[in-house]
Amino acid sequence: MLQVIAPDGAVIRPDLLPDPATRLHLYRQMRRARHFDERGWVLYRQGRLGVFPPFGGMEASQVGTAAALTKDDWLFPTYRDTGAALTLGLPIARTLAYWRTSPHGWHMPADLKVLPFYIPIATQYPQAVGAALAEQRRGTRNVAMAFIGDGGSSEGDFHEALNFAGALNAPCVFILQNNGWAISVPTRHQTRATDLSRRADGYGIPGVRVDGNDALATYHVTREAVERARSGGGPTLIETVTYRIKPHTVADDPTRYRTDADNAGWDAKDPVTRLRVHLLAEGLMTEASEADLLADIAAEFEAALAEADSYPEPTPAEILDHVFAEPTPQLKKQREEILAEHVAQTQAAQGHKEQA
Amino acid sequence: MSAPTTPAPHPTTHRTMTMVAAINDALDVALGADNTVHIFGEDVGVMGGVFRATDGLQAKYGEARVFDTPLAEAGIVGMGIGMGLAGLKPIAEIQFAGFLYPALDQILSHLGRFRHRTRSRYHLPMVIRAPYGGGVHTPEQHADSPEAILAHTPGVKVVIPSTPTDAKGLLLSAINDPDPVFFFEPIKLYRSTKEDVPVGDYRIPIGKARLVTQGDDVTVICYGGMVEVAQKAAAAAQAAGIGVEVIDLRTLVPMDTDTVLASVAKTGRAVIVTEAPRTAGFHSEIAAVIAEEAIEHLRAPIVRVTGYDAPYPPFTAVEDVYRPNPVRVAKAIRQVMNY
Ligand SMILES: Cc1ncc(C[n+]2csc(CCOP(=O)(O)OP(=O)(O)O)c2C)c(N)n1
DSSP states (O other): BOHHHEEEEEEOGGGGGOOHHHHHHHHHHHHHHHHHHHHHHHHHHHTTSSOOOOOOTHHHHHHHTTTTOOTSSEEETTOOOOHHHHHHOOOOHHHHHHTOOOOGTOOOOOTOOOOOEEEEESSSHHHHHHHHHHHTTTTTTOOOEEETTGGGGHHHHHHHHHHHHHTTTTOOEEEEOOSSSETTTHHHHHSSSGGGGGGGGTTTTTTEEETTTTTHHHHHHHHHHHHHHHOOOOOOOEEEEEOOOOOTTTTGGGGGGGGGGHHHTTTGGGGHHHHHHHHHHSSOOOHHHHHHHHHHHHHHHHHHHHHHHHHHHOOOGGGTTSSHHHHHEEEHHHHHHHHHHHHHHHHHHHHHHHHO | OOOOOOOOOOOOOOEEHHHHHHHHHHHHHHHHHHHHHEEEEEOSSOOOOTTTTTTTHHHHOOTTTTTEEEEESSHHHHHHHHHHTOOOOOEEESSSGGGGGGGHHHHHIIITTTTHHTTTTSSSOOEEEEEEEOSSSOOOOOOHHHHHHHHHHHOOOEOOOOSSSHHHHHHHHHOSSSSOOEEEEEEGGGTOEEEEEEOOSOOTTTOOOOOOOOOOOOEEEEEEHHHHHHHHHHHHHHHTTOOOEEEOOOOTTTTTTHHHHHHHHHHHHHHOOOOSSSTHHHHHHHHHHHHHHGGGGSOOOEEOOOOOOSSOOOOGGGHHHHSSHHHEEEEEEEEHOOO
């Protein structure tokens, strides 16, 4: 399992260290992701964010991988990959809107090829192969990156996608985030395989296992995979070995299925702390410059939150929007029904108010 | 195991239960009565299911009979088919009905036609349980009502309870049925009401509708999560002097057409309520049956109150627009009355 820096920040592979600016960039993105995760919990408890799946502790797995892409590449994230989407440039306000269940969270910026978070498991994988293939056929050097969990890698779609990508030499980078759990099911009950990166062998494509809590390592292997894909070398499967310390969602209670012994040791492997210690030791960051960074990030988040707060609530008939390019006669009729119903209910509500 | 369904015993004692507790109780009874019964799916073991429907069953019956599978619905159903072929009674849980889709190949290609394609040499006594429907603000795809897809698949039965007692009685009948049964559980009703449910092996036959309320003017046909909605609308109509007969179908396949037709013959008016999308839903089948067999009794066109032809909205603020509510049902009742 590749590591570039140890959990205590010490350099293991000096030859693989990215340049200082990249290291600082990765740290900033991890901090942004963590800030989202931490503020998200608070906002959820305040009723200002809906149920969302936390990813705190998986920042290196998401940031280090997504940071290897450019805005011309595709990103197919699962519900847990907020950190990856933010890294590629999904605006925080849109991301908040998504987890607030606002349609504004489904409108992806025109300059990004990032899909809304996928809720059904594994369906995104074959789609990423198609997007990658399309880029190749159109003569670009763009790639597609898709995320999945250890649980998701049991689905047939995962295996079909790997096979297709290999057979068709699609420029695809598959990230398999092995965070130890699929809701209550530990990976050892999910599969007898102990090294999920080796699943690539069965499809004739490279498989790489990397410390998913080491942002420099995830970045390094993903860059290599992206480069290989761009230059016609085909797909790669990258297993990022990490851990979901947090519950499956903010509403889940992991004490039902997990003990403290399961979690033991993972706090000490925290990806943010690891890179932080490294940057401080190398003199690339000081306590003071970090404080500025954190203040920046907090301000950016609060501004985004204000923007998300300003998005209007959807109107009732909006539930029928975007089903077809041109609404069918049936949808037009259904829209009229909703509008009439809405008017009637608003009038009834006003009547109540006037009576009161 | 191909023995016909045994007649329902007469229970003498009751216990107060929510629907999810009643389901758990039915599974407990089934596991206790027959060691060929096996329960499996995602998170059904230690966790007891995301809705706790299988809570405590692994602890009681062991990991061989109640077990977590890898995360793969096609695998769950396909494996269940093999287990059923080889002499077990598989009860699979699909975590949400909206996640049934990866398994559709196994269901459409095999589950429904195995008896037919082996001339009854093999049959599949399999039950697939899946929470379905909206009303509780779930994320995308967690609120789907795909019952029509299954009802349109020859060879599978479709059962949808609306009360704790029915959930227990119908589930035990489903488990004892020689053929595959889809058992959709309305998420909205899992914990919303409690009821005195018979203890022990209590069964309600598959294929018999339930008369929820009686009335002479309008027949409202519904099932699952829509029964309480229809009941509220019926109560309001009743207060305004309109007699509403609410029929809870309980079973879509086979459908109790006798009860539906007898009621429509009496009232001459039919309103059908479902939260599934409008086009090509099971409600359309009900309307077709009424049109074919009772048109001479109709005093007004049949009215459907349904979801819309759009994906179920994951937008909390407007979710309730999609799902029929008592106001919409009441309006449909007025519409057929005033025709
Ligand atoms: C097709 C499908 N089946 C079931 C689910 C319900 N479900 C949501 S998350 C989850 C566990 C996923 O585990 P994993 O793939 O390891 O990803 P993680 O949540 O750990 O990031 C399950 C079973 C789903 N969303 N889609």
